[in-house]
Amino acid sequence: MKTVRETTALVIGGGATGIGTLRDLSLRGIPAVLAEQGGIAHGTSSRFHGLLHSGGRYCVNDTLSAKECIEENTIIRRIGRHCVEETEGFFALLPQDDPDYVPAWIKGCEQAGIRAEEIDVAQARLLEPELSSQISRIFRVPDSSIDGFRLVLHNAMSAQRHGGTVLLYHQVTALERIGDQWLVHLVNTQTKETTSIMAQVVINAAGSWSGIVAAMAGLDVPVSPDKGTLIVFNHRFSQRVVNRLHPGSDGDIFVPHGSITILGTTSVPTDKPDDTTPSREEILRLLDIGEPLFPHLKSYRILRAFAGTRPLYTPGSAQGRNASRNFQVFDHGSDGLPGFFSIFGGKLTTYRLMAERVTDAVCQYLGVNAPCTTADTPMIEEKPVERIQQAKRFFPIPDLSLLVDRAGDDLESILDNAQQRDPASPNSNPLICECEMVSLAEIAAIAQSKDTHSLTDIRLRTRLGMGTCQGTFCTLRAVTALVENDIKTANDPLTEITKFLQERFRGIRETVWGTQAQEMQLNNAIYCGVLNLNGQQYASTK
Amino acid sequence: MSVHLNPDTCLACSGCVVHCPVAEATPAFLGPRMIGPAFERFRLLGIVEDASLHYCANCKNCEISCPQNVPVATINMLARLEQCRKTPPSLRDWIVAHGELLARTTKYVPASLRNWALGLSLTRLILDGIGIAKQCPMPSFAKEPFRDHIQRIDQAQGKVVAFFPGCYTNYYDPQTGFDLVWVLNQAGYRVLVPKDFVCCGIPLISGGFKDDALANATQNAKVVAELTKASIPVITTCPSCRLMLTRELAAFFPTVTKTYGNPNVIDAMDFLARLIASSELALSPNPPTLSALYHAPCHLRAQGEGLPGFDLLRYFPSLSITNLNAGCCGISGSYGFKKEKYAIGQTIGSALFHAVKSSPVSVVASECGTCRLQIAGATGKTCLHPITLVRTLLEGNGVA
Structure with a gap:
């Protein structure tokens, strides 16, 4: 039987903007529900290079964007401490770059309020020994790296703490105007159950899918998904974000994240918002373009590649790099759709500002007078240091900082899980994923949380299988641990292994050469050879 | 600036974990793959060092077993140097790392007095108190350092070869x-023992004394370079010294090898085999009949050039030599001397000790001084360098 629930505001899209909007609404005391067709940050927010822009990239052509970037950069470093690595960034000028761009860039930084400090190239290369000796000028800016998935997750945790509701795996199938309300029909993509939500306000924050959602309300909106491909390297060969000091182009940003480095991106128009398959051509091109900054680039091991789509808002006919990275908030009341709002375009760095602007518009529509507090409220409440100190001895790795940062509100349940294990056994909480240092307690605790259905859900929360071996060892270990601890997933263990490895391989397929090819040989030997997972070897030899 | 090695070639296959004697002996050690290339990815991020790093014995069995040539133990040692730069090592660690300095500064005290003092139970208790296991057999100081003594011995003029004796032989x-x-x-060679050679530095690296190790590396590389330039070959009887000089210097101190080149130091056993092959060294027509067991030191195997000492001994038909092939002895330089590592060292060496004890043969040959000390201590059998057997076989006239 179909259920209908009521709320004040319904947000469509569980990326940074949508979840950020849910958080803003919740902090302002407005009852709100969010519907996301996949898991948390399933779209673009987890599919970019993870750069928290200083604004240096935009300061020449787009002072407004640059200003917004540096302001939001400062805010997010404050409210999202656990998602951000304060790496700082370099802008480096190579012989093939136009030296005349530099004065314009310096002026742009000044105008936007970005602190850009030139440093001695020799000094910079001491800090970053892998950088090219061809570099003639280097500037340091307050770029940072940011974990997009975690940012969205922590926003969701904050929103939920303040009363917001997140419905994952809920796809919008139709929008209806009933009286002065909106009736939004949803289908649960996992269970196929349908539900409907009655709301006074609908906020379309579906990113690359926002054109499709708008079309459901009868609007024709120029949102063009634009595909960007990125490469993940096995180690951190740069401690800082490194940008080319030239007008923004393909393959000119390196971002270190935890144990890895990401190089991106390309820019190719696409008609499908879920076009997230990287192509080998693009990968090879990225390597060619990236090599002048890091001359040994091609010798570094590639773990995988991935792609995401930018939700470019393209009135007129601007495309790709020429299209504005600005965002636009629309009150479709002027289109005859009162209570229907859209947010188009934008970039992750300014997600909070976008959420604030759309929430301001919603508040005005609802006649609610509540100020935005998202810039001053940390997303995750800090745990007492003593609590973490005490828990250290229950973990195989004494440095819990990575765990604390990624766990967010689930930290307590993870620490509890570790403490409840047999203290007499020296190996009661072993590392399940050695490459990314994820312990059994973390996996078990996350596996039991309500939004976890699969190893992939566990992976996104813990980084299980995201390191050097890409699941070669930890997939079997994790599934075994779940079975031994009597924790159920949506699929049976064998299917879980297969699905997880296939998902991993999807990103490896186009980069499988060198050491990673050897790794995949080993992977194949273990799962298909030893465990006969594909079950075809015997059949074909008989 | 800290030196990091690119951890990219590790496949996480865990072959090194299977072959790590320490990981097998104690669950307290996270294991070579985790402490080495896996943790290295996080060291680059600046994470706090794992507490179990000090368990790595630098025996190099990880590197021997790695199909991908990952310098696992070297990664660990670089991490230890970095760790010790931040937190200075203990007095005990200083003592075991600076054996050469201690021996050199006390060399005018009669050896008998030093050995007597070191042998006192009170001394052993005090040493135990600072972390040097009292059960451990200690090497005795020679009456006079080899290098001082050899200068007084008349050698006939001839072809010249330089000898790097290493601390164990020297003191x-x-x-x-x-x-x-x-x-x-x-064989018609005059052996030069340059006074400028210092400790190869491997104990200093294991102990975490980077500056001292760098000073020694520079000094040794300079002397070897001068000798090599003068076409004088340099040889050593110590596998660990050779490992350090020819293999590790470039990894730990690239600036040194950039200046002086990679020191070319030949394994003395290899050198002798060449002399026999070229008939420069004649075998005795009437050698004594002998039996001996052979233990291959880990640091010899780590060089990946086979077992030149064992091969040399097999040149002598009157010698029955058996390769024990029973793994690490557990001493790993100074590792097994450390109080908290003593039991681990004994566990690691137990298979080897058993093999030695259960053999009727009473002599064990091995190139490594501390291996010999450990095996002799655990089994009571006579342990000597293969060169001693070679000499016996060459000068013998049928009487062992």
Whole structure:
């Protein structure tokens, strides 16, 4: 039987903007529900290079964007401490770059309020020994790296703490105007159950899918998904974000994240918002373009590649790099759709500002007078240091900082899980994923949380299988641990292994050469050879 | 600036974990793959060092077993150097790392007095108190360091070869050096023992004393470079010294090898085999009949050049030599001397000790001084350098 629930505001899209909007609404005391067709940050927010822009990239052509970037950069470093690595960034000028761009860039930084400090190239290369000796000028800016998935997750945790509701795996199938309300029909993509939500306000924050959602309300909106491909390297060969000091182009940003480095991106128009398959051509091109900054680039091991789509808002006919990275908030009341709002375009760095602007518009529509507090409220409440100190001895790795940062509100349940294990056994909480240092307690605790259905859900929360071996060892270990601890997933263990490895391989397929090819040989030997997972070897030899 | 090695070639296959004697002996050690290439990815991020890093014995079995040539132990040692730069090592660690300095500064105190003092139970208790296991057999100081003694020995003019004796031969076991000199004299070589050679630095690296190790590396590389330039070959009887000089210097101190080149130091056993092959060294027509067991030191195997000492001994038909092939002895330089590592060292060596004890043969040959000390201590059998057997076989006239 179909259920209908009521709320004040319904947000469509569980990326940074949508979840950020849910958080803003919740902090302002407005009852709100969010519907996301996949898991948390399933779209673009987890599919970019993870750069928290200083604004240096935009300061020449787009002072407004640059200003917004540096302001939001400062805010997010404050409210999202656990998602951000304060790496700082370099802008480096190579012989093939136009030296005349530099004065314009310096002026742009000044105008936007970005602190850009030139440093001695020799000094910079001491800090970053892998950088090219061809570099003639280097500037340091307050770029940072940011974990997009975690940012969205922590926003969701904050929103939920303040009363917001997140419905994952809920796809919008139709929008209806009933009286002065909106009736939004949803289908649960996992269970196929349908539900409907009655709301006074609908906020379309579906990113690359926002054109499709708008079309459901009868609007024709120029949102063009634009595909960007990125490469993940096995180690951190740069401690800082490194940008080319030239007008923004393909393959000119390196971002270190935890144990890895990401190089991106390309820019190719696409008609499908879920076009997230990287192509080998693009990968090879990225390597060619990236090599002048890091001359040994091609010798570094590639773990995988991935792609995401930018939700470019393209009135007129601007495309790709020429299209504005600005965002636009629309009150479709002027289109005859009162209570229907859209947010188009934008970039992750300014997600909070976008959420604030759309929430301001919603508040005005609802006649609610509540100020935005998202810039001053940390997303995750800090745990007492003593609590973490005490828990250290229950973990195989004494440095819990990575765990604390990624766990967010689930930290307590993870620490509890570790403490409840047999203290007499020296190996009661072993590392399940050695490459990314994820312990059994973390996996078990996350596996039991309500939004976890699969190893992939566990992976996104813990980084299980995201390191050097890409699941070669930890997939079997994790599934075994779940079975031994009597924790159920949506699929049976064998299917879980297969699905997880296939998902991993999807990103490896186009980069499988060198050491990673050897790794995949080993992977194949273990799962298909030893465990006969594909079950075809015997059949074909008989 | 800290030196990091690119951890990219590790496949996480865990072959090194299977072959790590420490990981097998104690669950307290996270294991070579985790502490080495896996943790290295997080060291680059600046994470706090794992507490179990000090368990790595630097025995190099990880590197021997790695199909991808990942310098696992070297990664660990670089991490330890970095760790010790931040937190200075203990007095005990200073003592075991600076054996050469201690021996050198006390060399005018009669050896008998030093050995007597070191042998006192009170001394052992005090040493135990600072972390040097009291059960451990200690090497005895020689009456006079080999290098001082050899300068007074008359050697006939001839082809010149330079000898890097290493601390063990120099201060505790000069006989190995004398035997080598005797054998080389037979082949018409005059053996030069340059006074400028210092400790190879491997104990300093394991102990975390980077500056001291760098100073020694620079000094040794400079001397070897001068000798090499003068076309004088440099040889050593110690596998660990050779490992350090020819293999590790470039990894730990690239600036040194950039300046002086990679030191070319030849394994003395290899050198002798060449002399026999070229008939420069004649075998005795009437050698004694002998039996011995052979233990291959880990640091010899880590060089990946086979077992030149064992191969050399097999040149002598009157010698029955058996390769024990029973793994690490557990001492790993100074590792097994450390109080908290003593039991681990004994566990690691137990298979080897068993093999030695259960054999009727009473002599064990091994190139490594501390291996010999450990095996002799655990089994009571006679342990000597292969060169001593070679000398016996060359000078013998049928009577062992």
